[in-house]
Amino acid sequence: MPDPSLANxxxxxxxxxIFRKMVVVRRLEEALREMHRQGKTRGPIHCCDGQEAxxxxxxxxxxxxxxxxxxxxxxxxxxxKGLSTRAIVAEIFGRATGCCGxxxxxxxxxxxxxxxxxxxxxxxAGIPAATGMAAAIQLKKLxxxxxxxxxxxxxxxGICHEAMNIAALWALPVVFVLExxxxxxxxxxxxxxxxETLSVRAAGYGMPGVTIDGNDxxxxxxxxxxxxxxxxRGEGPSLxxxxxxxxxxxxxxxxxxxxxxxxxxxxxxxxxIRRTWDVLAAEVGAARLDAxxxxxxxxxxxxxxxxxxDPFPVFEPHPASxxxxxxxx
Amino acid sequence: MTSxxxxxxxxxxxxxxxxxxxxxxxFGEDIATYGGVFKVTKDLLGEFGPGRVRDTPISEQTLxxxxxxxxxxxxxxxxxxMYADFLPxxxxxxxxxxxxxxxxxxxxxxxxMVLRTQGGGGAGAGAQHSKSLDAFVAHIPGLKVVAxxxxxxxxxxxxxxxxxxxxxxxxxxxxxxxLRGEVPEDGGxxxxxxxxxxxxxxxxxxxxxxxxxxxxxxxAEKLAAEGIExxxxxxxSLRPLDVGAIVASVAKTHHAVVVNEGWRFCGYGAELSAxxxxxxxxxxxxxxxxxxxxxxxxxxxxxxxxxxxxxxEAIMAAVRRARR
Ligand SMILES: Cc1ncc(C[n+]2csc(CCOP(=O)(O)OP(=O)(O)O)c2C)c(N)n1
Ligand SMILES: [Mg+2]
Numbered sequence: 137m138p139d140p141s142l143a144n145x146x147x148x149x150x151x152x153x154i155f156r157k158m159v160v161v162r163r164l165e166e167a168l169r170e171m172h173r174q175g176k177t178r179g180p181i182h183c184c185d186g187q188e189a190x191x192x193x194x195x196x197x198x199x200x201x202x203x204x205x206x207x208x209x210x211x212x213x214x215x216x217k218g219l220s221t222r223a224i225v226a227e228i229f230g231r232a233t234g235c236c237g238x239x240x241x242x243x244x245x246x247x248x249x250x251x252x253x254x255x256x257x258x259x260x261a262g263i264p265a266a267t268g269m270a271a272a273i274q275l276k277k278l279x280x281x282x283x284x285x286x287x288x289x290x291x292x293x294g295i296c297h298e299a300m301n302i303a304a305l306w307a308l309p310v311v312f313v314l315e316x317x318x319x320x321x322x323x324x325x326x327x328x329x330x331x332e333t334l335s336v337r338a339a340g341y342g343m344p345g346v347t348i349d350g351n352d353x354x355x356x357x358x359x360x361x362x363x364x365x366x367x368x369r370g371e372g373p374s375l376x377x378x379x380x381x382x383x384x385x386x387x388x389x390x391x392x393x394x395x396x397x398x399x400x401x402x403x404x405x406x407x408x409i410r411r412t413w414d415v416l417a418a419e420v421g422a423a424r425l426d427a428x429x430x431x432x433x434x435x436x437x438x439x440x441x442x443x444x445x446d447p448f449p450v451f452e453p454h455p456a457s458x459x460x461x462x463x464x465x
Numbered sequence: 466m467t468s469x470x471x472x473x474x475x476x477x478x479x480x481x482x483x484x485x486x487x488x489x490x491x492f493g494e495d496i497a498t499y500g501g502v503f504k505v506t507k508d509l510l511g512e513f514g515p516g517r518v519r520d521t522p523i524s525e526q527t528l529x530x531x532x533x534x535x536x537x538x539x540x541x542x543x544x545x546x547m548y549a550d551f552l553p554x555x556x557x558x559x560x561x562x563x564x565x566x567x568x569x570x571x572x573x574x575x576x577x578m579v580l581r582t583q584g585g586g587g588a589g590a591g592a593q594h595s596k597s598l599d600a601f602v603a604h605i606p607g608l609k610v611v612a613x614x615x616x617x618x619x620x621x622x623x624x625x626x627x628x629x630x631x632x633x634x635x636x637x638x639x640x641x642x643x644l645r646g647e648v649p650e651d652g653g654x655x656x657x658x659x660x661x662x663x664x665x666x667x668x669x670x671x672x673x674x675x676x677x678x679x680x681x682x683x684x685a686e687k688l689a690a691e692g693i694e695x696x697x698x699x700x701x702s703l704r705p706l707d708v709g710a711i712v713a714s715v716a717k718t719h720h721a722v723v724v725n726e727g728w729r730f731c732g733y734g735a736e737l738s739a740x741x742x743x744x745x746x747x748x749x750x751x752x753x754x755x756x757x758x759x760x761x762x763x764x765x766x767x768x769x770x771x772x773x774x775x776x777x778e779a780i781m782a783a784v785r786r787a788r789r
Contacts, residue, residue: 178767179589230589230766241591241765257593258551259523292522320523322499328522394498451772453761 350378
């Protein structure tokens with residue numbers, strides 16, 4: 137892969153938008169955790185604090201028609217792919233106005249109009265899912281791409297291997313974005329694989345692979361843009377391993393006790409939002425960033441306000457999406 | 466007797482069996498350092514060490530296949546599959562390996578493995594973390610399948626499962642882990658294949674599994690106020706099934722309702738219903754009523770999930786239909 141510092145830089149407007157979206161995600165998750173503390177959420181919620189640069193910058197150059205599969209930890213992907221914050225929040229609170237009518241919940245969010253299909257809570261399932269979509273794109277002779285964002289835990293699943301082999305074999309237009317946050321749920325990456333740098337596996341499939349600083353939004357953007365361009369040209373898949381860290385627990389049900397305080401403190405210093413701020417402040421000044429931050433905060437506040445007063449859905453048999461349902465009562 | 470939570474009863478069963486037999490070992494995702502996402506394997510890493518209590522990568526298909534052959538090769542592996550929703554990843558190893566070789570190879574191998582998992586809805590965990598796939602595993606010849614509803618049964622059935630020479634699937638329920646109950650001090654094995662009468666009654670038999678036993682008991686109390694005395698049978702063992710207990714209860718009440726949290730269509734309740742029809746037809750005064758989840762993926766939103774899953778009202782309604 138060419139040196140990512142040389143090409144594919146985001147425009148200043150794109151860069152500012154990445155910043156704004158990262159703030160949206162952070163505030164969204166802070167609000168979710170606060171709601172959880174108040175006992176107002178339902179089911180586990182998986183936050184990506186500290187990983188926003190991956191989810192947002194890796195999707196920033198995608199078209200609405202490019203297809204993305206995500207994980208159980210997809211908030212940054214949802215926002216990155218352009219879904220409305222209100223529809224996301226409404227879905228997380230099981231409201232009829234959610235992007236899946238409250239049926240999906242926060243892990244399975246999908247929005248075909250934005251090319252997100254979708255979140256997935258079966259670890260690893262998004263990898264062959266994106267590969268299959270890439271096969272369809274290839275068959276239809278489109279220059280769209282499929283992308284999957286998946287974790288270091290998912291990288292150890294059997295289907296990951298099978299999907300990467302087929303993707304390279306058929307030169308499918310898919311980008312494998314490995315969001316390496318150092319843990320599965322609670323099992324440290326070094327207890328999941330005997331190699332530290334997972335991108336070396338790409339060589340075994342015959343595709344390019346690289347490991348980058350996933351907390352540097354510009355590096356993420358440039359590297360992924362290169363992989364996306366390659367896929368669009370019909371040259372096949374790439375693997376980009378983004379090293380990052382999950383600042384809060386694996387979910388709201390995390391009871392802790394498996395991460396060292398030193399490790400957490402070291403990563404707190406690498407906060408991708410603060411780093412993006414530093415880079416952008418030098419270019420556009422702090423006032424502009426303050427304004428964007430306020431805008432993002434207002435968007436999240438509004439989303440919670442409206443979504444929380446939205447109605448709950450009423451169960452209806454859904455013959456259109458479940459044609460073979462029997463005995464519904 | 467001590468009062469333990471269901472999760473603690475399982476933990477104690479594991480500890481005692483590991484102490485008794487050095488060939489018993491545990492593996493699964495997040496079970497060692499963290500002690501399991503439901504804390505069933507809490508402290509066992511410290512007590513038995515990293516050789517016998519192992520965290521694994523996320524690799525259910527391989528883990529299950531390994532449990533089969535590690536058992537064949539002389540150990541007693543206890544594999545935790547974090548959610549029953551992931552059982553489909555294990556099914557190949559169960560249906561094409563675990564259930565096959567003892568019989569096909571004429572008893573040259575035995576497969577004393579245990580696969581523990583937990584299923585069920587009601588926690589707002591969404592379509593991929595809320596299912597009851599009992600029928601998937603209960604369908605497989607060569608396996609045993611148990612589903613404890615109480616701490617005492619969790620303890621006694623898990624111990625029996627570990628000592629059993631056959632592959633045993635232990636189906637736990639996420640909403641039962643905090644349930645408290647009396648557990649016998651030691652021993653307390655429960656024979657796999659024996660149902661338990663949870664409540665005696667003369668008017669109708671409710672055959673239930675796992676958490677549905679508790680909902681059925683609640684329904685029975687409410688129905689008593691209407692003058693209907695329901696007998697509640699906790700099947701405990703899904704395979705082998707205690708057909709004798711089922712037939713005896715139907716002979717007494719002449720009415721049967723079957724309750725399983727899984728989907729009705731081709732579900733475990735269908736097997737129960739057919740068994741009653743085949744074995745106790747002459748004793749029935751009315752068709753068997755079947756309660757289960759509606760035929761859709763389990764939705765996230767609370768009112769939707771509540772509608773789709775079987776509840777006390779659905780059980781009461783089924784009893785009234787059976788008694789009509
Ligand atoms: C097939 C499957 N096995 C296990 C789980 C339980 N589980 C949910 S998230 C998770 C860890 C995933 O780790 P990783 O892929 O690194 O994603 P991260 O949570 O770190 O974002 C596990 C084991 C699951 N959802 N699906
Ligand atoms: Mg991870």
